[in-house]
Amino acid sequence: MSAGHTEVTTPDPELFFDPSEECGIREVLDRIGDKWSVQVMVELSRGVRRFRELQRALPGGISQRMLTLTVRRLERDGLVARTVYPTVPPQVEYELTGLGWSLARLVRSLADWSREHRAEMADFRHQWDEAHRGAAE
Amino acid sequence: MSAGHTEVTTPDPELFFDPSEECGIREVLDRIGDKWSVQVMVELSRGVRRFRELQRALPGGISQRMLTLTVRRLERDGLVARTVYPTVPPQVEYELTGLGWSLARLVRSLADWSREHRAEMADFRHQWDEAHRGAAE
DNA sequence: CCGTATCCTGGTGGATACTG
DNA sequence: CAGTATCCACCAGGATACGG
Numbered sequence: 001m002s003a004g005h006t007e008v009t010t011p012d013p014e015l016f017f018d019p020s021e022e023c024g025i026r027e028v029l030d031r032i033g034d035k036w037s038v039q040v041m042v043e044l045s046r047g048v049r050r051f052r053e054l055q056r057a058l059p060g061g062i063s064q065r066m067l068t069l070t071v072r073r074l075e076r077d078g079l080v081a082r083t084v085y086p087t088v089p090p091q092v093e094y095e096l097t098g099l100g101w102s103l104a105r106l107v108r109s110l111a112d113w114s115r116e117h118r119a120e121m122a123d124f125r126h127q128w129d130e131a132h133r134g135a136a137e
Numbered sequence: 138m139s140a141g142h143t144e145v146t147t148p149d150p151e152l153f154f155d156p157s158e159e160c161g162i163r164e165v166l167d168r169i170g171d172k173w174s175v176q177v178m179v180e181l182s183r184g185v186r187r188f189r190e191l192q193r194a195l196p197g198g199i200s201q202r203m204l205t206l207t208v209r210r211l212e213r214d215g216l217v218a219r220t221v222y223p224t225v226p227p228q229v230e231y232e233l234t235g236l237g238w239s240l241a242r243l244v245r246s247l248a249d250w251s252r253e254h255r256a257e258m259a260d261f262r263h264q265w266d267e268a269h270r271g272a273a274e
Numbered sequence: 275c276c277g278t279a280t281c282c283t284g285g286t287g288g289a290t291a292c293t294g
Numbered sequence: 295c296a297g298t299a300t301c302c303a304c305c306a307g308g309a310t311a312c313g314g
Contacts, residue, residue: 124215
């Protein structure tokens with residue numbers, strides 16, 4: 001049936017978020033919802049990286065400023081460990097902590113979901129655009 | 138040992154993101170990374186909601202404009218179904234689609250992760266702030 | 275190499291007013 | 295009630311220059 005029409009499954013009773021509110025969603029999203037945090041984690045999931053390596057590896061090109069800010073925040077939250085070798089020139093290595101890896105696992109599942117459903121979503125968007133053509137302008 | 142020092146676990150070899158890149162992360166985050174999409178989905182996971190209900194339910198107070206934009210995008214992506222009852226005054230109902238529920242499950246796991254680790258992260262932040270006190274004027 | 279300090283722009287989202 | 299249309303403020307993030 002593919003994406004024939006907007007089917008609606010019955011809600012899984014166990015799934016409901018507790019109405020006691022502030023379920024914690026905002027806190028995570030404030031950490032991974034920004035432009036670079038997740039990409040940095042993804043790259044670090046491939047191994048230890050130095051500052052420049054990290055910067056060069058990120059697609060789209062991150063500025064030094066943003067890489068610093070991003071990596072500092074990740075460090076502060078305990079997701080990334082920063083190791084400074086007092087050499088000259090200075091050398092700094094970044095790697096995921098245990099906490100970082102546990103979050104990376106979830107990030108991974110999000111990525112998997114995305115790839116699994118991207119065709120379906122593209123389908124929906126196409127339908128929607130089709131149905132709403134002519135309305136605007 | 139709690140969060141004694143920044144421990145680093147060995148990377149799970151199976152976890153690595155495929156280096157073929159554009160793993161799909163950005164696509165999901167572009168959908169759930171904004172201020173309201175997830176909150177709307179969370180509320181809709183509790184049941185069918187009308188426009189105003191949705192607006193009143195969201196903590197922080199969303200503007201009509203943003204609620205419209207958010208809900209339209211979710212609809213366009215096939216995550217939310219919109220049903221219009223041609224009554225007067227008009228009545229519109231929103232609910233999660235199958236696709237929406239599948240994403241909601243992941244959102245839920247993010248929320249769970251957050252609650253499970255928020256203490257640990259707070260701990261880390263406290264340590265970090267402690268260690269970096271005095272550096273900045 | 276690894277940052278920090280400034281400056282500046284674009285886009286997200288709020289406030290408000292108006293329609294069907 | 296359920297939107298649409300405008301206008302506007304704020305700040306995430308880019309560009310650039312400088313420092314340890």
